[in-house]
Amino acid sequence: MRSRFAILVLFSLLPVFSFGQQRSDAPAAQAGQRGRGARGPAQRPPSAPTPRYPDGHPMLSAPPGKLGYWDAGTGSIFGKNGNNLPTNLDISEVPFMAWSRALYEVRRAEQSKSDPHARCLPPGGPRQFHTPYGLLIYEIPEAKRVLILSGGGPHIWRIVYTDGRPHPPADQLDPGFLGHSVGHWEGDTLVIDTVGFNEKFWMTRFGLPHTEALHLIERISRPDYNTLKYEVTIDDPKTYTRPWSGGHIINWHPDEDFPEYFCQDNNRDAEHLVGQ
Amino acid sequence: MRFRTAVFCALILGFVLAAPLLAHHSFAAEYDSTKVVKLTGNVTRVDWQNPHAYFYIDVKNAETGRVENWAFEMGAPSVIARQGWTKTTLKIGDVIIVEGTRAKDGGFHGNARSVYMADTGKKLGAGSSEATTP
Numbered sequence: 001m002r003s004r005f006a007i008l009v010l011f012s013l014l015p016v017f018s019f020g021q022q023r024s025d026a027p028a029a030q031a032g033q034r035g036r037g038a039r040g041p042a043q044r045p046p047s048a049p050t051p052r053y054p055d056g057h058p059m060l061s062a063p064p065g066k067l068g069y070w071d072a073g074t075g076s077i078f079g080k081n082g083n084n085l086p087t088n089l090d091i092s093e094v095p096f097m098a099w100s101r102a103l104y105e106v107r108r109a110e111q112s113k114s115d116p117h118a119r120c121l122p123p124g125g126p127r128q129f130h131t132p133y134g135l136l137i138y139e140i141p142e143a144k145r146v147l148i149l150s151g152g153g154p155h156i157w158r159i160v161y162t163d164g165r166p167h168p169p170a171d172q173l174d175p176g177f178l179g180h181s182v183g184h185w186e187g188d189t190l191v192i193d194t195v196g197f198n199e200k201f202w203m204t205r206f207g208l209p210h211t212e213a214l215h216l217i218e219r220i221s222r223p224d225y226n227t228l229k230y231e232v233t234i235d236d237p238k239t240y241t242r243p244w245s246g247g248h249i250i251n252w253h254p255d256e257d258f259p260e261y262f263c264q265d266n267n268r269d270a271e272h273l274v275g276q
Numbered sequence: 277m278r279f280r281t282a283v284f285c286a287l288i289l290g291f292v293l294a295a296p297l298l299a300h301h302s303f304a305a306e307y308d309s310t311k312v313v314k315l316t317g318n319v320t321r322v323d324w325q326n327p328h329a330y331f332y333i334d335v336k337n338a339e340t341g342r343v344e345n346w347a348f349e350m351g352a353p354s355v356i357a358r359q360g361w362t363k364t365t366l367k368i369g370d371v372i373i374v375e376g377t378r379a380k381d382g383g384f385h386g387n388a389r390s391v392y393m394a395d396t397g398k399k400l401g402a403g404s405s406e407a408t409t410p
Contacts, residue, residue: 111305118301120327132300133352153300259354263300266325268347273305274380 048225058188058222060137068254070228073132075248077232088246095241100209107207113275116201120263122156122177125203125216129230134258151258160192167195175212177201192218211238226252300327307387311378316394319370324363329353331366348374348388
């Protein structure tokens with residue numbers, strides 16, 4: 001009886017230890033390395049196989065009759081800890097130009113007080129994949145579109161055209177928060193090419209700079225039911241000296257859809273963000 | 277019975293402390309973890325809204341004798357609901373004790389870590405969004 005009690009208590013406290021680990025990760029988080037655990041990918045339970053359409057290509061969200069969403073919120077495109085890919089660059093290896101490195105360092109020193117996302121502006125590019133409160137990716141084959149839905153922030157959706165259309169000519173492309181996205185499948189990976197960004201958002205949580213020259217190639221796959229793998233190549237020749245890549249995984253949150261969340265509803269933080 | 281009670285308490289503790297707390301803004305830019313406050317006051321308003329649930333309490337300043345209306349931020353409603361909160365957990369007029377972190381700007385504004393009912397000492401859970409990602 002006593003040993004059963006000890007096992008049950010220990011089991012129940014495992015999440016506490018995990019939580020304590022997250023809290024102690026705070027400095028790493030500020031360096032863009034936040035994740036589930038500090039020393040590498042977390043141990044993950046066995047997963048069901050990737051759900052697939054009748055033609056065999058992967059479903060990136062809940063299959064018919066099921067609920068769930070991608071539990072975005074952690075993960076970074078640089079740093080190797082937690083859910084980040086082991087191939088990621090360290091922040092010291094990101095090929096900044098002098099001006100972009102300086103701007104990034106100012107944003108870090110100011111503790112992100114100027115983050116547009118804290119003012120409920122949309123999380124463009126990679127940030128859509130690490131914004132808290134849920135992510136869903138639904139393909140609409142008959143419309144030849146993929147919709148990427150964000151539960152958090154200002155509750156945005158992004159359209160990826162998979163009908164083979166090209167991007168509009170540059171002189172007809174109005175820069176926006178989400179850009180213009182076209183996609184196609186390469187085996188089990190959805191490849192998305194996006195251009196046409198404005199400069200009004202931070203493309204990552206910790207304020208990596210970019211310009212309107214930003215061109216993204218995102219590669220999204222679902223290696224098993226519970227895992228989404230997100231990889232992105234950052235190609236912005238006005239901000240970085242060469243294209244560079246990074247990514248992270250996102251875990252599946254089963255059995256419920258993401259809750260309603262609109263950052264704009266009662267956002268009282270902006271007036272209090274003073275930084276240091 | 278004691279065995280079941282202990283297991284139950286451990287499970288609840290694990291659940292409460294492990295619940296994810298995520299914010300849309302930098303905690304460090306808004307709150308100073310070294311400015312810890314513990315205040316007693318009566319609830320004047322509850323905002324069960326995104327991106328953060330808020331409650332407001334009237335607190336009598338012991339030095340000036342003036343009543344200050346403090347605002348306290350918690351996590352998003354869907355997050356603190358997993359910790360047992362509902363939109364009716366706090367009622368206007370309830371007298372509560374709040375432990376939290378004061379805003380860096382020095383206003384009557386803070387981030388609640390723990391809330392207790394003043395008359396019973398019942399803890400209503402931790403609503404802080406500290407140690408979160410923007």
